[in-house]
Amino acid sequence: MVSEALNDHNFPEAATITAPEPAPAPEPDRRSWLSRHTIDVRPLRHAAFRRMFIGQAVSFFGVQFTAVAVPVQMFALTKSSAWVGYLGIAGLVPLLIFALWGGAVADAFDRRLVLLCSSLLMWVSTLGLLAQGLLDVGSPVLLLVLVAVQSVAFAVSSPARWSIVPRIIPTAEIAAANTLNTTLSGLAMVGGPLGAGLLIAHFPLVTAYAVDAALFTVTLWAALRLPPVPPERTERTTGALADVLFGLRYLATTPVLLLSFAIDIAAMVFAMPRALFPQAAVERFGGMSAVGWLFSAIAIGAVIAGLTSGWIGRVRRQGTALIAAVVVWGLSVAAAGLAHSLWLAVLLLAVGGAADLVSSVYRQSILQVYAPDELRGRMQGVFTAVVVGGPRLGDLRSGLMAQGFGLTVTWAGGGLAAAVVAVALAVAFPALRRYAMK
Known part of the structure; x- marks a missing residue:
């Protein structure tokens, strides 16, 4: 299937390349260099x-x-990082359940309609956060419930959104599309937390929820403007449990996809320090004014890597590149956990963020090319559970460990463990490191 998809798109750009003109002007060479090295x-x-x-x-x-x-x-x-960690569980449990089901629904029905309905649910949950803030309810349990509802909506919308991509662009441009999406997400993760930090420092916290609710309407507009994306096959699935189980059986027989998920889970569960950021800001970096920089740091590195990502699509040994990127991520996070300077911690987290972008693009591209269209929704559902569920488990792990082992051991030790586990999986199961684009 992979070879057929590639043959359908015979890289027309390459077919039109001709010998350079004899004119001495250097401008064409500069454009060629930029096209090879920029996004x-x-x-x-x-x-x-x-x-x-x-x-x-x-x-x-x-x-x-x-x-x-x-x-x-x-x-x-x-006043507890453990409660911050519980937010990870509140998001994880519905994510694991509904991402798998949402992927089956995306394979059974028009993916545009699935995306629109699930986006509406996410918008309603954001309005709920805004309402509890305006009413000053002050309930940790209510926060957990609203986070869980958001997680349900995301778990259904994400498989639909990502499985639409291979249907609306050529296969040859999938890696580039994933890089664009990941880089723009990184830009949002830079500007968003920094903006949130400034907003929270000068205005009531509820203002942050109002900003989210207002901007999310753009997603609803985008979903409405998409063309219909019905299932390609004539024999449709129903989104029932049998379809979910069929997708899981396919995954169990596909070592390349299975290992790419396993390495990502290790990277996020062991090395994601996000739940520690509020505590680190207060105890190590001088107060909550630092929290925006900590939440933005990983994304800063991802954006820089994305803007210089012209080389990503030319790497053939994508499995090996994915593994190497996860190792760099883990070691960078470990080093950041030892830093007592805010700017050094931000720099090291940014290095980790650059590595995370590379691994994310390759995981997504391998899945979208490797899985057949009739299973893409279900594989994207598993991908969503892994990509979002891993950090949620990481939040829980770090939040609970910080209570007994302290900030430094929890943060630095987790990063080191992620790097070690990634290497161990790559050595024990060579399928992923042998994977190469054809």
Whole structure:
């Protein structure tokens, strides 16, 4: 299937390359160098992808305001990093259940309709966060419930969104599209937390929820403007449990995808320090004014890596590159956990963020090319459970460990463990490191 997809798109750009003109002007060479080393924007030529890209970029910026405001509010209410870690469980349990089901639904019905309905649910949950803030309810349990509802909506919308991408752009541009999406998400994760930090420092925390609710309307507009994306096959699934189990059986027989998920789980569960940021800001970096920089640091590195990512699509041994990126991520996070200077911690987390972008692009691209269309929704559902569930488990691990082992051991030790586990999996199971694009 992979070879057929590639043959359908015979890289027309390469077919039009001719010998250089004898003119001495150096401008064509400069353009060629830039095209090889800067971010590839070819997918934006496709109107459907461009709309979805704009909607995701704007709304994800707003989502970051909530991503900062909820743990800050939880810590303010409880004075406990463990309660901040419980937010991870509140998001994880519905994610694991509904991501798998949402992927089956995306394979059974029009993916545009699934995306629109689930986006509406996420918007309603954000309005709930805004309402509890305005009413000054002050309930940690209510925060957990609203986070769980958001997780349900995300778990259904994400498989639909990502499985739409291979249907609206050529296969040759999938890696570039994933890099664009990941880089813009990184930009949002830089500007969003920094903006949230400034907002929370000068205005009531509830303002952050209002920003998210307002910006999320762009996602609804983008989903409405997408073309219908019905299932390609004539024999449709129903989104029932049998379809979910069929997808899991397929995954169990596909070592490349299975290992890519396993390494990502290790990277996020052991090395994600996010739940420690409020505590680190207070105890190590001088107060809550530092929390925005900590939440933004990983994304800063991802953005820099994305803007210089022209080389990513040319790497053939994508499995080996994915493993190497996860090792760099773990070691960078471990070093950041030892830093007592805010700016050194931000720099080291940024290095980790650059590595995380590389691993994320390759995981997504391998899945979208490797899995057949009739299973892409279900594989994206598993991918969503891994990509979002891993950090949620990481939040729980770090939040609980910090209570008994302290900030430094929890943070630095987790990063080192992630690097060691990634190497061990790559050595014990060679399928992923042998994977190469054809």
